[in-house]
Amino acid sequence: EDLRIAVIGAGRMGSDHIERIHHRMERARIAAIVDIDETRARAAVEGIDGARVYTDFTEAIASGEVDAVLISTPGFLHEDVLLPTITQGLPILCEKPLTPDSASAWRVVQAESAIGRKLIQVGFMRRFDAGYQRIQQAVASGEHGELLALDCEHINPGVPAGYTGSNLIDDTVVHEFDGVRFLTGEEIASVQVRTGKNSCHVTTEGLQDPAQILMDTGSGVRVSVNTHVTAQYGYAVTTRASFEKIHLNEGVDQVYPGFEERFVDAYDTEVQDWIDGCLRGEVAGPDAWDGYAGAACCEAGLRAVAEPGTTVAVELEQKPELYR
Ligand code: ISE
Numbered sequence: 564e565d566l567r568i569a570v571i572g573a574g575r576m577g578s579d580h581i582e583r584i585h586h587r588m589e590r591a592r593i594a595a596i597v598d599i600d601e602t603r604a605r606a607a608v609e610g611i612d613g614a615r616v617y618t619d620f621t622e623a624i625a626s627g628e629v630d631a632v633l634i635s636t637p638g639f640l641h642e643d644v645l646l647p648t649i650t651q652g653l654p655i656l657c658e659k660p661l662t663p664d665s666a667s668a669w670r671v672v673q674a675e676s677a678i679g680r681k682l683i684q685v686g687f688m689r690r691f692d693a694g695y696q697r698i699q700q701a702v703a704s705g706e707h708g709e710l711l712a713l714d715c716e717h718i719n720p721g722v723p724a725g726y727t728g729s730n731l732i733d734d735t736v737v738h739e740f741d742g743v744r745f746l747t748g749e750e751i752a753s754v755q756v757r758t759g760k761n762s763c764h765v766t767t768e769g770l771q772d773p774a775q776i777l778m779d780t781g782s783g784v785r786v787s788v789n790t791h792v793t794a795q796y797g798y799a800v801t802t803r804a805s806f807e808k809i810h811l812n813e814g815v816d817q818v819y820p821g822f823e824e825r826f827v828d829a830y831d832t833e834v835q836d837w838i839d840g841c842l843r844g845e846v847a848g849p850d851a852w853d854g855y856a857g858a859a860c861c862e863a864g865l866r867a868v869a870e871p872g873t874t875v876a877v878e879l880e881q882k883p884e885l886y887r
Contacts, residue, residue: 568593568630568633571635577596583834597620601618638663638733642662645674646671654682659688659857660685664862668854669880672851672883676885679885685848685853685857689800689826689829691830692828693828701811707809708806711784714802716789717789718790719792726792732776732868754776756774758771773791799819855879859879
């Protein structure tokens with residue numbers, strides 16, 4: 564039996580996932596598309612036999628016709644969908660960020676811990692990118708000595724409608740917060756932000772572009788992230804990992820129109836892995852704790868943006884048993 568998936572939110576990312584599941588994924592099909600904008604949901608369902616349209620996600624998850632839920636609404640709406648879906652006991656792939664702030668992410672972690680099994684995978688797709696995995700494996704094996712530093716670039720051609728100044732941290736840099744946690748296997752201890760000249764292409768109130776975000780991990784790996792999200796020319800994500808004996812460069816000289824193209828293979832692997840996990844009854848990959856830790860880093864990052872130059876410590880609750 565194919566996994567019957569409900570996609571909640573048929574915007575840019577939701578449409579991309581619908582297309583992916585319908586055309587490229589195995590052992591799964593789209594059973595429901597939910598969007599408060601019915602016209603958008605109807606447009607997304609076109610050509611997909613047997614899929615139903617809903618404007619209220621609670622009806623979709625209670626329909627008995629859905630085995631798993633993919634959440635691709637904007638981040639600030641995730642909690643409202645996550646909590647009832649956890650109660651319903653359905654496995655979830657939740658697009659990043661889990662939620663934008665750590666208090667709401669902590670509520671999600673507690674709700675999942677309370678039922679005592681993992682239902683949520685967070686859509687940190689970079690963990691499935693081949694270049695990221697090469698660096699992660701080199702860190703884990705120790706073959707090139709210790710990892711000393713990570714220097715990252717995160718370039719977007721422009722920002723989507725509705726992007727806010729704080730989205731630079733909680734929508735864009737959240738990928739590096741999770742990426743650094745994944746690559747190093749450590750929590751991030753502190754965050755600092757440097758800003759300078761602002762681009763003439765910035766029309767978003769409160770957006771600093773370009774910016775530089777600095778972090779330290781628990782063991783002292785030094786991290787820098789150069790962001791430029793109104794860079795006009797394309798989408799680029801690079802990582803340089805400085806080991807004691809070698810430097811590994813990933814993503815260099817690769818410019819794409821957008822993240823869908825840059826990370827197409829990572830997304831495909833991520834979603835197929837999630838589908839296969841759902842069918843086996845075990846959700847793996849980045850979990851709700853990773854989502855919560857990312858949100859806690861974002862909170863430190865936002866405080867660091869407000870006070871450029873200051874070093875802000877990341878504060879985490881104690882990790883619940885389920886995630887150890
Ligand atoms: C967007 O939501 C993403 O997830 C992209 O990967 C990131 O580059 C972009 O800045 C975000 O807005």
